Every structure is written in structure tokens, then in C-alpha cells.
Amino acid sequence: MEGKIYRPHFSTASDARVVRTRESLRRALLELLQSRPFEQITIREIAATAGIGYTTFFRHHPTKASLLDDIAAEEIRMLIEYLLSTFDTRNVKDSSLALCNYVADQRTLWSTLLTGGAAGTLRDEFIRVSKKVAEESQHTAGWLPAEVGIILVASGTIELLAWWLGQEHPIAVDKVATIYERAILSPVVMSSDD
Amino acid sequence: MEGKIYRPHFSTASDARVVRTRESLRRALLELLQSRPFEQITIREIAATAGIGYTTFFRHHPTKASLLDDIAAEEIRMLIEYLLSTFDTRNVKDSSLALCNYVADQRTLWSTLLTGGAAGTLRDEFIRVSKKVAEESQHTAGWLPAEVGIILVASGTIELLAWWLGQEHPIAVDKVATIYERAILSPVVMSSDD
Amino acid sequence: MEGKIYRPHFSTASDARVVRTRESLRRALLELLQSRPFEQITIREIAATAGIGYTTFFRHHPTKASLLDDIAAEEIRMLIEYLLSTFDTRNVKDSSLALCNYVADQRTLWSTLLTGGAAGTLRDEFIRVSKKVAEESQHTAGWLPAEVGIILVASGTIELLAWWLGQEHPIAVDKVATIYERAILSPVVMSSDD
Amino acid sequence: MEGKIYRPHFSTASDARVVRTRESLRRALLELLQSRPFEQITIREIAATAGIGYTTFFRHHPTKASLLDDIAAEEIRMLIEYLLSTFDTRNVKDSSLALCNYVADQRTLWSTLLTGGAAGTLRDEFIRVSKKVAEESQHTAGWLPAEVGIILVASGTIELLAWWLGQEHPIAVDKVATIYERAILSPVVMSSDD
DNA sequence: CTCTAATCGAGACGGTACGTCGCGTCTTACG
DNA sequence: CGTAAGACGCGACGTACCGTCTCGATTAGAG
Numbered sequence: 001m002e003g004k005i006y007r008p009h010f011s012t013a014s015d016a017r018v019v020r021t022r023e024s025l026r027r028a029l030l031e032l033l034q035s036r037p038f039e040q041i042t043i044r045e046i047a048a049t050a051g052i053g054y055t056t057f058f059r060h061h062p063t064k065a066s067l068l069d070d071i072a073a074e075e076i077r078m079l080i081e082y083l084l085s086t087f088d089t090r091n092v093k094d095s096s097l098a099l100c101n102y103v104a105d106q107r108t109l110w111s112t113l114l115t116g117g118a119a120g121t122l123r124d125e126f127i128r129v130s131k132k133v134a135e136e137s138q139h140t141a142g143w144l145p146a147e148v149g150i151i152l153v154a155s156g157t158i159e160l161l162a163w164w165l166g167q168e169h170p171i172a173v174d175k176v177a178t179i180y181e182r183a184i185l186s187p188v189v190m191s192s193d194d
Numbered sequence: 195m196e197g198k199i200y201r202p203h204f205s206t207a208s209d210a211r212v213v214r215t216r217e218s219l220r221r222a223l224l225e226l227l228q229s230r231p232f233e234q235i236t237i238r239e240i241a242a243t244a245g246i247g248y249t250t251f252f253r254h255h256p257t258k259a260s261l262l263d264d265i266a267a268e269e270i271r272m273l274i275e276y277l278l279s280t281f282d283t284r285n286v287k288d289s290s291l292a293l294c295n296y297v298a299d300q301r302t303l304w305s306t307l308l309t310g311g312a313a314g315t316l317r318d319e320f321i322r323v324s325k326k327v328a329e330e331s332q333h334t335a336g337w338l339p340a341e342v343g344i345i346l347v348a349s350g351t352i353e354l355l356a357w358w359l360g361q362e363h364p365i366a367v368d369k370v371a372t373i374y375e376r377a378i379l380s381p382v383v384m385s386s387d388d
Numbered sequence: 389m390e391g392k393i394y395r396p397h398f399s400t401a402s403d404a405r406v407v408r409t410r411e412s413l414r415r416a417l418l419e420l421l422q423s424r425p426f427e428q429i430t431i432r433e434i435a436a437t438a439g440i441g442y443t444t445f446f447r448h449h450p451t452k453a454s455l456l457d458d459i460a461a462e463e464i465r466m467l468i469e470y471l472l473s474t475f476d477t478r479n480v481k482d483s484s485l486a487l488c489n490y491v492a493d494q495r496t497l498w499s500t501l502l503t504g505g506a507a508g509t510l511r512d513e514f515i516r517v518s519k520k521v522a523e524e525s526q527h528t529a530g531w532l533p534a535e536v537g538i539i540l541v542a543s544g545t546i547e548l549l550a551w552w553l554g555q556e557h558p559i560a561v562d563k564v565a566t567i568y569e570r571a572i573l574s575p576v577v578m579s580s581d582d
Numbered sequence: 583m584e585g586k587i588y589r590p591h592f593s594t595a596s597d598a599r600v601v602r603t604r605e606s607l608r609r610a611l612l613e614l615l616q617s618r619p620f621e622q623i624t625i626r627e628i629a630a631t632a633g634i635g636y637t638t639f640f641r642h643h644p645t646k647a648s649l650l651d652d653i654a655a656e657e658i659r660m661l662i663e664y665l666l667s668t669f670d671t672r673n674v675k676d677s678s679l680a681l682c683n684y685v686a687d688q689r690t691l692w693s694t695l696l697t698g699g700a701a702g703t704l705r706d707e708f709i710r711v712s713k714k715v716a717e718e719s720q721h722t723a724g725w726l727p728a729e730v731g732i733i734l735v736a737s738g739t740i741e742l743l744a745w746w747l748g749q750e751h752p753i754a755v756d757k758v759a760t761i762y763e764r765a766i767l768s769p770v771v772m773s774s775d776d
Numbered sequence: 777c778t779c780t781a782a783t784c785g786a787g788a789c790g791g792t793a794c795g796t797c798g799c800g801t802c803t804t805a806c807g
Numbered sequence: 808c809g810t811a812a813g814a815c816g817c818g819a820c821g822t823a824c825c826g827t828c829t830c831g832a833t834t835a836g837a838g
Contacts, residue, residue: 042798053811058800120314143372151353152377159349163342178337183346187381199822211788211829236819247790252821396783404835405783430824441785446826508702531760539741540765547737551730566725571734575769599803599814624793635816640795777838784833794823802815807808 038117156184232311350378426505544572620699738766
């Protein structure tokens with residue numbers, strides 16, 4: 001176990017080379033995801049596209065999925081951070097619009113992730129972070145366990161976005177925001193009313 | 195000249211041996227799914243567990259996923275058939291209860307599928323069949339495209355069931371049915387009212 | 389062991405169907421040999437070409453090679469029978485010519501066999517039959533064991549014929565006969581002079 | 583994209599591991615050939631015997647036959663190199679003796695190859711190399727095309743050696759050399775006299 | 777001319793080996 | 808003398824062909 005591959009200190013990843021390498025890897029994976037689904041991409045391809053040695057990949061990520069997790073975690077973190085800064089239980093409508101606008105602004109990135117086989121990873125990461133956030137503000141509803149609410153919102157969000165970004169003919173942001181508000185957010189957020 | 199693997203006539207699967215073999219395969223996969231997730235199961239294991247030759251597997255399914263699809267399609271078909279026979283737009287509550295009871299009655303099977311890595315397949319199959327059913331009864335809402343409604347209900351259903359069946363301490367059927375009704379079904383089904 | 393396949397009575401193969409089937413198999417193999425080497429021909433192809441069922445093949449031959457052996461044995465038997473009827477130690481020249489003429493008369497057949505991967509089988513069969521014939525007329529030379537003589541003549545014959553029939557531009561029968569006499573037959577047959 | 587199996591640079595096989603691996607493969611095949619014929623040996627066995635991974639085999643040889651060719655080519659090359667250094671058209675007798683002694687000195691190796699199913703490969707390789715050598719010294723006889731001479735000598739050589747090394751009771755080298763000279767070499771080499 | 781038994785056709789099946797692919801580890805040659 | 812290049816072991820995949828095994832359907836040829 002715990003092979004002998006030389007791994008950079010993950011914690012103190014301050015080394016400029018390390019930063020550069022990891023950034024290359026992320027970019028490479030995202031680039032490849034635009035041409036075919038995640039499972040069909042090999043580590044060798046990622047390394048080649050990133051312009052780094054095959055072995056070097058493993059110095060930064062134990063597995064292919066780990067790199068994707070990295071990307072997903074980062075994007076989800078930024079998304080949720082943004083949402084938290086604008087979120088207001090009283091104003092679900094604005095929050096919905098904010099989310100949709102945020103995603104629309106980075107359409108290419110999210111489109112790539114959601115249609116390239118990373119949807120599952122994003123959803124799981126979404127749930128994970130949401131749970132952590134929810135731990136602080138314990139607002140348990142009567143009929144709806146907080147965990148279920150999170151799962152439903154997270155999966156609903158991912159599904160809706162995936163559908164949206166997968167459409168041939170673009171759909172207006174506010175229409176999607178309306179769907180999001182009425183079919184996904186409200187039913188769960190309003191649960192406390194009961 | 196007659197290359198490739200000899201595949202039984204999938205359409206005319208009247209041969210007793212073929213029926214037996216396929217049944218064995220389904221059972222074998224379900225059995226194995228109880229011990230570990232789908233991706234960690236090899237075709238060789240399935241064949242061995244089913245008591246059939248490795249090659250024979252491919253005479254019935256081009257890939258491991260195809261067998262799972264088969265099972266998922268069958269279960270989803272039966273589930274939806276059952277639901278359609280009891281469904282009533284006016285009475286969402288009873289439908290919710292019916293669904294939850296149906297799943298609870300086959301707890302082992304659904305638990306295996308939902309927690310064994312087949313959730314995605316089930317969800318996709320759910321969506322596929324739902325779309326086909328929906329084609330007939332075109333009731334498009336104003337703000338909610340039918341397709342989105344289907345996707346949200348399907349994914350919500352799967353997520354909720356997966357959470358339910360994954361709980362350590364059993365949760366009452368009617369509690370889950372309530373969640374299902376209020377957080378998943380109603381928001382979408384009521385859309386036509388608007 | 390000794391499986392349960394129903395096999396026609398090999399000894400009393402008087403049944404019209406059996407005779408027909410076997411003849412079809414021989415013809416089919418020879419036909420296929422004209423398009424590609426023996427090892428690349430499958431039993432299924434032979435059966436299909438012969439217009440008989442796959443299983444039926446095994447009712448007549450335990451293996452693919454067995455069918456080829458059959459053909460080779462038959463041709464070698466006829467060739468040697470013919471040679472024996474004209475052979476004369478004193479007149480090696482005429483014998484050589486006789487052999488070459490015999491083969492030239494059935495150019496297609498021998499060409500197929502010799503260039504289709506059956507050369508080895510023919511050679512072995514040639515040796516086998518020759519040994520049996522030689523058992524009767526024991527004429528052992530001093531320096532050359534009869535067995536070696538047979539092997540050298542047989543392999544030399546096959547090699548020369550294979551070369552001959554594989555040439556693009558046809559070569560006159562008498563030229564080949566001369567080579568056969570001087571390079572293959574004489575050196576061995578004359579051995580008794582010593 | 584970089585598909586296929588990764589093959590070591592055949593030309594620049596300077597890597598110590600590559601050299602080691604290939605040597606292991608040769609030794610493994612020769613070892614196995616002593617117990618059963620070539621066709622009955624599987625690549626998996628060769629790899630296992632050589633102590634290398636199954637896949638690694640294909641990184642060095644596209645097919646099982648290719649490994650045998652390698653060995654055959656090497657041995658034939660060395661044999662012919664040795665013969666050329668001692669060969670003299672005027673002294674066929676000594677050349678014959680030289681050949682027989684050379685083979686006798688490596689009795690085990692040649693015995694393995696000739697009786698293990700590699701005779702055909704050796705013969706073909708013998709012919710191939712001989713042709714290349716003969717291209718330089720164009721001495722075409724009147725009645726005997728050079729190519730035929732080569733084929734007959736090569737096949738005769740292989741057959742005689744195979745018979746010799748296959749005998750239960752050992753046969754003196756000079757006796758074999760005599761046969762070789764009188765029945766195989768002389769008839770062809772003397773052809774130019776005519 | 778019939779009837780009985782042998783032969784045949786079809787094809788599902790178990791099995792063995794093949795060659796491919798990708799992963800993750802380990803070694804080595806090279807700068 | 809450290810590091811990228813890449814050889815290697817591993818294990819699963821899917822293909823190809825083999826030879827066996829049911830079944831019926833057909834067809835000789837003997838009575």
C-alpha cells in the first residue's frame with residue numbers, strides 16, 4: 001500500500017510548478033470533456049493534453065475521478081458561496097434568478113460538466129457541501145428531513161441545469177428561473193411553513 | 195463469413211434454454227448487487243453466479259450495462275403500469291401512497307437496485323418510459339415543459355426512494371408518501387392549474 | 389470421453405446420404421483452399437460451403453485436419469499407385485517424367501493443396517505410404533538408411549512440386565522432370581550402386 | 583489517440599528491462615518446447631514461464647509465431663554465418679562435416695526446435711537467409727535454377743537433421759555427414775559442372 | 777409401399793485462447 | 808543525482824472458434 005510514487009505536498013501546494021501542473025490538468029480535462037464523455041477519456045490523454053508526463057499525473061491525483069472531483073468541488077464551492085451571499089428565504093425568486101444567471105455566465109463550463117458525464121459528481125458534491133452548510137443553520141421542518149430537502153434541491157438543480165444547457169434552442173434565463181423557483185426551491189424551502 | 199458471436203434471436207426468445215439462461219443472468223446480477231456496487235461486478239462473476247458460460251453472456255447481452263438495463267426496464271415498466279392503473283391527477287395523495295407501498299412491498303429488490311449503483315439507470319429508464327406514456331396524454335403546462343416535469347419527477351422519485359431505502363432506521367411509508375406528494379409530485383402535477 | 393455425438397457407421401458407409409455428405413465436404417474444403425490457407429478456414433465455413441449442417445461435420449470427421457488428411461491420403465494413394473505401375477529402378481528418367489505429367493494433368497488440385505497449407509500433410513502422407521510400400525521390397529543401401537531415402541525423396545518431391553506450381557510463368561514438364569531426376573531421385577535411388 | 587498496445591522501441595532496445603524480457607521469452611519458449619509441440623503452447627504459458635505479464639508478451643511480439651521466428655532467425659543466422667566461414671565448393675565433404683558437428687554441439691537446442699514443431703519455421707528461415715546470401719554470388723546452373731537448389735538443400739538439411747536428432751539410438755556424426763554430402767549437397771552443388 | 781431407424785439441420789451452450797485496453801507501479805536512462 | 812519517459816504487471820473485456828448437446832424433420836432402404 002501507499003506506493004512509492006513521489007507526491008508533492010498536497011497541503012503546501014505553493015510551489016509554482018505544482019500550481020501550474022494542476023491548472024494544466026484541469027484545463028486539459030475540461031477541454032477533453034467537450035469532445036467525449038468522462039469515462040471515455042484516459043489518463044494518458046489528459047496528461048498528453050496537459051503537456052505533462054503520464055506518471056506526473058499520479059503525483060497530483062490518485063485517480064482520474066479525483067481530478068474531476070477537484071474541478072467539481074471547486075465549481076460547486078464557488079457557486080454555493082455566491083448563492084449564500086445573495087440567498088434569502090423570503091425571496092426565493094431572486095435567488096433562483098441569481099443561480100441561473102451565474103450558470104449562464106459560465107455556460108461553456110457548466111455545459112461541459114453537465115453533459116460530459118460529470119453531472120453525478122457535481123450532484124454529489126452539491127449535496128456534500130450543502131449538508132455542511134446546513135449543519136450550521138439547523139432549520140428542520142416537520143414533515144421534511146433537512147437531508148431529504150438538500151438531496152431534492154441538489155438533484156433537481158443539476159437535472160434542471162443539465163436539461164437547460166442541453167437544449168438545442170436556447171431558453172431564456174427567467175423562464176428557467178421560474179421553473180426552478182416553483183418546481184424545485186419553493187416546495188422545499190416553504191416546508192418550514194408547515 | 196458468419197463471423198461475430200452467435201446471438202440467439204432476441205425477438206423469438208421462445209427457446210426454453212434461452213428463457214432459462216436470461217432468467218439466471220438477471221437473478222445472478224441482482225444477487226451480486228447485494229454485495230457490491232455494479233461497476234465492481236465483472237461479467238465473469240455474473241456468468242459464474244448464473245451458472246452459465248462466460249461467452250454465453252454475450253450471446254444475450256452486448257455489455258454488462260445491457261443486462262442491468264434489462265432489469266431496470268422491466269421493473270420500471272411494472273412500476274409504471276401499476277401506477278397508471280391507480281393514478282388520478284385529482285388524487286395525488288393516494289398515488290403517492292400507492293407508489294411507496296409498491297416499493298416497500300419489494301423492498302429488497304429496490305433497495306438492491308437503488309443502492310447498488312443502478313439508480314442512474316433506473317432514473318433514465320423512468321424518464322424514457324414516462325416520456326413515451328406522456329406522448330399520448332399531451333397536457334403541457336404553461337410555465338413547465340412536460341419534459342422537465344417528467345425529468346424532475348423521475349429524478350426526485352429515485353432520489354427519495356434511494357434515501358429512504360438507504361436509511362438505517364426504517365421510516366414509515368406514509369411519511370415518505372407525504373414527502374413525495376408535497377415535495378415532488380404536487381409542484382409538478384399542479385402546474386397545469388396555473 | 390468418447391462423446392455422444394451420433395456418428396454414421398464409418399465402416400459401412402453405404403448410405404447414399406453419407407456418401408453425398410462426405411463428397412460435399414471434400415469439395416467444399418478444396419474450394420475454400422483456393423481462396424485462403426487451411427488454418428484460416430473454419431469448420432463452420434466448410435460446412436456452410438458444403439451445404440450441410442455444422443454439427444454434421446463432426447459426424448464424419450473428428451477434426452478439421454482429419455478431413456484434409458482424408459483428401460491428402462486419397463490423392464497420395466492414387467499418385468503412388470500410378471507411379472508403382474510405371475516405376476523402374478533402371479529407368480529413373482521415365483519415372484520422373486511420369487510423375488510430373490501426372491501432377492500437371494491435375495494442376496489445379498495439386499496447386500491448391502501444395503500452396504494452400506496442405507503441403508505438410510501431403511509430405512507426411514507421402515512418407516507414410518512410401519514406408520509401407522518399402523517394407524515389402526527391402527533394398528537397404530550401405531550408407532543410406534531406407535527411411536532417410538524415403539524422407540528425402542518425399543520432401544524433395546513436395547518441395548519441388550510446390551515451387552513448380554507456385555511459379556508465375558509456367559515451366560515445361562520435362563525441365564522439372566530433369567531436376568527431379570538429377571537432384572532428387574538419382575542421388576537416392578543410385579545409392580545401392582555404392 | 584495513442585491507442586493500441588504500447589510497444590517498446592524495437593530498434594533501440596537498449597533498455598535493460600527490454601533485453602531481459604526478450605531473453606526470458608526466448609528461454610521460456612525453448613523450455614516449453616521440450617515438453618510439447620509449439621501449437622500446444624499458449625502465450626499465457628510462455629509469459630508465465632518467462633516470469634513476465636501476459637500483456638507484456640505482446641509488447642514484444644505481435645504473435646506467438648513471431649517469437650519462434652525470432653529464435654529461428656537467430657539460430658539460422660548463426661549457423662549460416664558459421665558455414666560461410668568454412669564453406670568451400672571444392673570441398674563439400676568438409677562442409678558437410680562442419681554442419682553436422684555444429685548441430686551436434688548444440689544437440690539439445692536443435693533437437694528441441696526440430697522435433698517441437700519449429701522445423702517448418704527453420705526451413706523457411708533457412709531458405710530466406712540462403713536466398714539473401716545467394717543474391718551476391720550469382721552462380722546459376724544450367725538445368726537447376728538457383729532458387730530450387732536452395733529450397734532443396736534447405737529442406738533436405740532440415741529433414742535430415744530432424745530425422746537424425748529424432749533417432750533413439752545415436753548415429754555417428756560422420757555417417758550423417760556422408761548422407762548429407764552424397765544425397766543433399768553434392769547433387770545440387772555439382773550442378774554447375776554440367 | 778410402408779415403416780422404422782439412421783441421418784441430417786439448427787443452434788444454444790460451455791470452454792479456451794486470443795489480442796486489446798487502460799490503470800497504477802516501478803525502473804532506468806538521460807540531462 | 809533527480810525526474811520524465813515508459814516498461815511492466817494486472818485484470819477485465821469482447822471476439823473467435825471449437826466441439827458437445829439437445830431436438831425435430833427428413834430420408835433412406837429393408838421387409
